[in-house]
Amino acid sequence: MKKYFLLVVALVLVASMLVGCSSEPKSVLDKINEAKKVVVGTSADYPPYEFLDEAGNKTGFDIDLMTEIAKRMGVELEWVDMPFDSLVAAVDSGKLDMSISCFNYDEERDKTVDFSTAYYTTEDAFVVNSTFTGSVVKPEDVANYKVGVQSGTVQDSWLTDNLVTPGLLPEANLSRYERVDQAALDLANGRIEVLMADYVPVQALVAQNPDLTVVYHGELSTGPINIVLPDGDTALKTEVDRIIKELQDEGFIDQLAVKYFSE
Amino acid sequence: MDFGQFISYIASGTVYTVGVTLVALPSGLLIGTILALLYVYGGKAAARVMNLYSTVFRGIPPLVLLFILYFAVTKGINLSAFWAGSLSLGIVSSAYQMEIVRGALLSVSGDQLMAARAIGLSRLQAIRYVVLPQAVRLAIPPWSNEAAIVIKDSSLVYALGVPEILRRAQLIGASSQRYLLAYLSAAVIYFLLVFGTTRLLAMLEKKLTIPSNP
Amino acid sequence: MPEPILTIKNLTKKYGENVIFQNLDLTVNEGDTIVIIGPSGTGKSTLLRCINLLTRPDDGQIWLDNKEITARGTDEDKVRQHIGMVFQNFLLFNHLTALGNVKLGLDKVKKMSDKEATEKAMHELARVGLADRADHYPGQLSGGQQQRVGIARALAMDPRIMLFDEPTSALDPELIGEVLEVMRQLALEGMTMLVVTHEMGFAREVADRIVFMEKGYIVEQGSPNEMFNHPKFPRTREFLWKITELYGKKEKEAD
Numbered sequence: 001m002k003k004y005f006l007l008v009v010a011l012v013l014v015a016s017m018l019v020g021c022s023s024e025p026k027s028v029l030d031k032i033n034e035a036k037k038v039v040v041g042t043s044a045d046y047p048p049y050e051f052l053d054e055a056g057n058k059t060g061f062d063i064d065l066m067t068e069i070a071k072r073m074g075v076e077l078e079w080v081d082m083p084f085d086s087l088v089a090a091v092d093s094g095k096l097d098m099s100i101s102c103f104n105y106d107e108e109r110d111k112t113v114d115f116s117t118a119y120y121t122t123e124d125a126f127v128v129n130s131t132f133t134g135s136v137v138k139p140e141d142v143a144n145y146k147v148g149v150q151s152g153t154v155q156d157s158w159l160t161d162n163l164v165t166p167g168l169l170p171e172a173n174l175s176r177y178e179r180v181d182q183a184a185l186d187l188a189n190g191r192i193e194v195l196m197a198d199y200v201p202v203q204a205l206v207a208q209n210p211d212l213t214v215v216y217h218g219e220l221s222t223g224p225i226n227i228v229l230p231d232g233d234t235a236l237k238t239e240v241d242r243i244i245k246e247l248q249d250e251g252f253i254d255q256l257a258v259k260y261f262s263e
Numbered sequence: 264m265d266f267g268q269f270i271s272y273i274a275s276g277t278v279y280t281v282g283v284t285l286v287a288l289p290s291g292l293l294i295g296t297i298l299a300l301l302y303v304y305g306g307k308a309a310a311r312v313m314n315l316y317s318t319v320f321r322g323i324p325p326l327v328l329l330f331i332l333y334f335a336v337t338k339g340i341n342l343s344a345f346w347a348g349s350l351s352l353g354i355v356s357s358a359y360q361m362e363i364v365r366g367a368l369l370s371v372s373g374d375q376l377m378a379a380r381a382i383g384l385s386r387l388q389a390i391r392y393v394v395l396p397q398a399v400r401l402a403i404p405p406w407s408n409e410a411a412i413v414i415k416d417s418s419l420v421y422a423l424g425v426p427e428i429l430r431r432a433q434l435i436g437a438s439s440q441r442y443l444l445a446y447l448s449a450a451v452i453y454f455l456l457v458f459g460t461t462r463l464l465a466m467l468e469k470k471l472t473i474p475s476n477p
Numbered sequence: 478m479p480e481p482i483l484t485i486k487n488l489t490k491k492y493g494e495n496v497i498f499q500n501l502d503l504t505v506n507e508g509d510t511i512v513i514i515g516p517s518g519t520g521k522s523t524l525l526r527c528i529n530l531l532t533r534p535d536d537g538q539i540w541l542d543n544k545e546i547t548a549r550g551t552d553e554d555k556v557r558q559h560i561g562m563v564f565q566n567f568l569l570f571n572h573l574t575a576l577g578n579v580k581l582g583l584d585k586v587k588k589m590s591d592k593e594a595t596e597k598a599m600h601e602l603a604r605v606g607l608a609d610r611a612d613h614y615p616g617q618l619s620g621g622q623q624q625r626v627g628i629a630r631a632l633a634m635d636p637r638i639m640l641f642d643e644p645t646s647a648l649d650p651e652l653i654g655e656v657l658e659v660m661r662q663l664a665l666e667g668m669t670m671l672v673v674t675h676e677m678g679f680a681r682e683v684a685d686r687i688v689f690m691e692k693g694y695i696v697e698q699g700s701p702n703e704m705f706n707h708p709k710f711p712r713t714r715e716f717l718w719k720i721t722e723l724y725g726k727k728e729k730e731a732d
Contacts, residue, residue, distance in 0.1 A: 041424070044434055044437070044438075045433045045434050045436070045437035045438075046437065047437055047438060047440075051434070051437050051438040052434050052435060052437070052438040053438065056272055056435075080424055081424050081426065081430070081434070082344075082422075082423065082424030083421060083422050083424070083430070083433075085422070086330075086334075086422050086423060086424065089330065089334040090334065090424075092334070093333070093334040093335070093338040094338060095333070095334070095344075179433070181436060181437065181440075181442040182442075184442075185442060185443065204440070205440070208440035209440070
C-alpha cells in the first residue's frame with residue numbers, strides 16, 4: 001500500500017514539475033490586459049462579504065469592491081464561484097487571476113500565494129444561543145464550554161494556538177465545521193455552546209436568528225483582510241495595491257462598509 | 264424570494280449533477296470493462312497491472328483525485344472544472360466498475376467459454392457473444408449501486424465551483440440563512456435522482472432476466 | 478479399406494508430475510462409432526479435450542483427415558469447427574434460446590446469413606426432435622432436451638467427427654433414453670463418433686469397437702462381441718461385469 005502511495009505522489013510531482021517548467025515567467029497582469037478580462041474567484045456563501053441576492057446574482061462588500069477595482073484596471077470582470085478551501089489552490093495553479101473572499105493574512109497561505117495590501121480590518125465574535133447560562137467576559141473564558149468554529153479559518157488557528165495547545169480547552173470540546181452555518185445549526189440545537197466566527201457575518205447570522213446573541217467581539221485572530229494574488233507577481237500586486245490605496249483615500253471602502261456592515 | 268424560486272434555483276443544478284454523472288459513469292464503464300477484460304483474460308502481467316490500478320484508484324478519495332487533476336496535473340492547462348471533475352470521478356469509478364465487471368466475468372462459468380470455443384468461436388468471439396452477455400446481466404445489480412454512488416459523488420465537483428445541486432444549496436442557504444431548507448431540498452433532489460436511476464436499472468434487470476422454469 | 482479420420486500417436490498428457498495418459502495410440506475410421514470405457518479418472522475426458530485442442534497434449538501427434546492438428550501454427554478455431562463436442566453437463570449458452578444456441582456458430586463462425594442459419598439450425602433441432610422447443614431457453618428445458626440441443630449445436634457445424642464426453646451421466650435415468658436414441662440414430666446415419674460412456678447397452682448395440690482404458694493406458698480394444706464375450710484380460714472382464722451390474726438396472730428403467 002505504501003508503495004502505491006509513493007508512486008502516486010511521485011506521479012503527481014513529476015506531472016506538476018513538467019507543467020511548471022513549461023510556463024514562462026510572465027506577469028498575470030499582462031495576461032489580464034491582453035484578454036481585457038480579469039478572472040476572480042470568490043466563495044459566494046459568506047454574507048455580507050459575498051453572497052447571492054434575491055435574483056441569484058453575486059453581491060456584497062467584496063463583490064462591490066472587486067467590481068470597482070476591475071473597472072479601474074480597465075478590464076472586464078469574470079467571477080468564478082468556488083468553495084473557500086479551493087480558492088488559494090486555484091490562484092496558485094493559475095486557474096484564477098486572483099481571489100477575494102474575506103481572506104486574512106496567513107503564513108501558511110503566504111508560502112504559495114501573495115497577499116495584497118489590506119483593504120479592510122475585521123473583528124471576531126463569540127455567539128451563544130438563548131439557553132446559554134455561562135459567562136464570557138474575556139476571550140479565554142470560552143475554554144470552559146463546548147466551542148464550534150469553521151475549520152481552517154483564522155478563528156480555528158486562534159482557538160488552537162491560544163486555548164487548545166496550552167491545555168485550556170480540551171480538544172474534544174472543539175468542533176470544527178466545514179462551514180459557519182453548519183456550526184450555527186449545532187449551536188441552535190445545543191451540540192455546541194459557543195461559536196467563534198468573523199464579527200461581520202455573525203451580525204447577519206444574529207439578525208436572522210433571534211435566539212442567538214453575541215457575548216463578545218474584538219480583534220483577536222482576524223484583522224486585516226486582503227486579496228489573494230499569484231505568488232511573486234510584483235507587477236500585479238503593485239497595480240492592485242495602488243487601486244486599493246486610491247479607493248481607501250477616496251473613502252470608497254468606508255462607504256461600502258457602511259452599506260454592508262451597518263444594518 | 265419565494266419558495267418556488269428557492270427550489271428551482273437549487274434544482275437547476277441538476278443539469279450539472281446529471282452532466283457529471285453522464286460523463287463519469289459511461290467513461291468509467293468503458294474503461295472499467297476494457298480493464299476487466301484485460302484483468303481476467305490478459306494473462307498474469309496484465310492482471311498485476313490492473314490490480315495495481317484498482318488498488319490505487321480505489322484507495323484515493325475522489326475529492327483528492329479531483330484536486331490533483333484540477334490543481335496539479337492540469338496546472339495552467341485550460342481544463343474546465345466540469346471536465347476535471349467528471350473525469351476524476353470517471354477514473355475512480357472505472358476502478359470500481361472494473362471490479363464489478365471482473366466479478367461478473369468470473370461468475371460466468373469457464374465452461375461456457377470452453378463450450379463456445381468447442382464450436383469454433385475464437386477466444387474474442389467467445390468472450391463477446393457468450394461470456395459478456397451473461398456477465399452484463401450479473402453486473403446490473405452491483406452496477407446500479409455504483410451508479411447511485413457516482414450520482415452522489417458528483418456533488419464533489421462543488422469543490423471546484425461547479426454550480427451543481429450541493430453548491431447551489433450552500434449559496435442560497437447562505438444568502439437566505441435558510442440552510443436547513445436548502446440542504447433538505449438538495450437531499451430530496453439527490454434522492455429522486457438516485458431512486459429513479461435504480462428503479463430504471465431494476466426494470467432493465469427484470470427485462471433481461473433469462474426465462475427459466477422454477 | 479475404410480479411411481482413418483482420426484489418428485492418434487504417442488499422445489501424452491501430464492498435469493505436473495501427474496501423468497494422465499502416456500504414449501497413447503488410437504485410430505478412428507470414417508463412419509465408426511467407438512466407445513471408450515474405463516473407471517473414472519483414467520483420462521478419457523482429457524483425451525477428448527486433447528483431440529479438439531481444448532487441452533494441449535504434452536507430447537505426441539493427432540491427425541484429422543491426414544492433417545496433423547497438433548503441429549505448430551495450426552488454426553485451432555478451424556480445427557474445432559470440424560470436431561463436434563458434446564459435454565457431460567450440456568454447457569448450453571444460458572442466455573440464448575435453443576435456436577440461438579444452435580445458430581451461434583453458424584452466424585459467427587460459418588458467417589451464414591440469418592435466414593440460412595435459422596433454416597440450418599431448425600433442421601438440426603428437428604433432427605434431435607426439438608423443433609417445437611426452438612424458442613425455449615436452457616432453463617426451460619429438461620436435462621435430456623438440453624443435451625439434445627447440445628448435440629444439435631455440435632451437428633450444425635457439419636463436423637467430421639463427434640466427441641461425446643459422458644453425455645448421459647448427468648441425466649436422470651428416465652431422460653437417458655431420448656439422448657441415446659438420438660446418438661443411435663446418428664450412428665446409423667454414418668456419423669463418425671467417439672463416445673466416452675458407461676452405458677453398456679449402448680456400447681454393446683451401437684459400437685463398432687469398444688476401447689477399455691485404465692490408468693492412462695488402453696488395456697484392450699475390440700468388437701462388442703470380443704469385449705463382452707471373450708475379453709483377453711481379466712481386468713477387462715472384471716470391469717465390464719461391475720459396470721453392467723451397476724448401470725444395468727438404470728438402463729432397464731430408462732428403456
